[in-house]
Amino acid sequence: MPQPFDHLDPEGQALVMEELRAILREPDPVVADRRRRELADRFRSVHPAVAAWIEGATAEKAETARHSSLDEIAIEPSRAERLRGQVVLVKYGGNAMVDDARKQSVIGDICALKSLGVVPVIVHGGGPVISELLEEVGVETPFVAGQRKTDREAMSYVEMALSGKVNSELVKLIGCHGYRSVGISGKDGGLVTAAKRIHRVKEADRVRRSDLGQVGDVTSVDTHLLRTLLEAGYIPVVAPIGVGADLEDYNINADVFAGHVAAALKAAAMIVLTDVEGIFLDLDDPATLIPEFTPHAARDEIGRIIRGGMIPKIESCLVALDGGVGEARIVNGMTEHALLTALLTDEKTGTTIREHHD
Secondary structure, three states: OEEEHHHOOOOHHHHHHHHHHHHHHOOOOHHHHHHHHHHHHHOOOOOOOHHHHHHOOOOHHHHOOHHHHHHHOOOOOHHHHOOOOOOEEEEEEHHOOOOOOHHHHHHHHHHHHHHOOOOOEEEEEHHHHHHHHHHOOOOOOOEOOEEEEEHHHHHHHHHHHHHHHHHHHHHHHHHOOOOOOEEEEOOOOEEEHHHHHHHHEOOOOOOEEEEEEEEEEEEEOOOOOHHHHOOOOOOEEEOEEEEEEEEEEEEOOOHHHHHHHHHOOOOOOEEEOOOOOEOOOOOHHHHHOOOEEEEHHHHHHOOOOOOHHEEEEEEEEHHHEEEEEEEEEEEEEOOOOOHHHHOOOOOOOOEEEEOOOO
């Protein structure tokens, strides 16, 4: 049974959800019923499934419906059954967060997992949105070895971009698919405690230290709030911000943040959505994709095969695996249904890191 919201563009979805929220706040039940019928009538001739959903569907009904995305891949039933009731952490980033069509598809796939009984948790990045906002307000943030130096002024805009824009938009899209979601950051409920990161570079016979401001590393994770949300049936959407013992807010690399959260939750799997198919022996030769690494081999290849922006993604996977996560996989989020393909089919996609080969 396809989700009715799949028929609407983002503007239409937002319009419906905004009006439904207003209806739910309406104190007079007669007025609320009338407004609901009027809203349904606006879609009845063009999108009758949407009209039917508006008139009678509930979140519980939506969550028991088979999602349309599942009809587009060859699901291996044993894989789906193994994941039922298990936590899967999705680290959502890259161009799949910028492209509106990809964003809709990825969120649809996450909701499809939920409809199968999988327990998804989303950790997101938002570098391009942060950069755009900082440029708009005229705040310059230099980069040190690929890390954004973040003072207090910049941190306020970083949090605005991550929690106020990226996070809230993802929550809205999940709601448009008929599922319940809550947007939080690592600050909420003491989820993630952080400490200031000091960048160190060895130069000849000395080590040069660079203060990155409010850029942090994860020191501990308390999963109580997340587990409370999961037990209540919500899909948590988490922004990678933590708070330190010094009460400062810290911007944390989203990949590494995700690995720590996955480990603390003892997730069955962690999927890292990025802009490439995985790890290659030769970046210019697609035939050299490495389908699987052991953690030991992945550590050995950091700085060799694994370079640049792929390093924190691999480090994130290793943190997750060291914490008890079953497997970690890096896939191209721009590929249609990459998330579902990686988790629910026998197709070899992306690069998987786990302890033992099949």
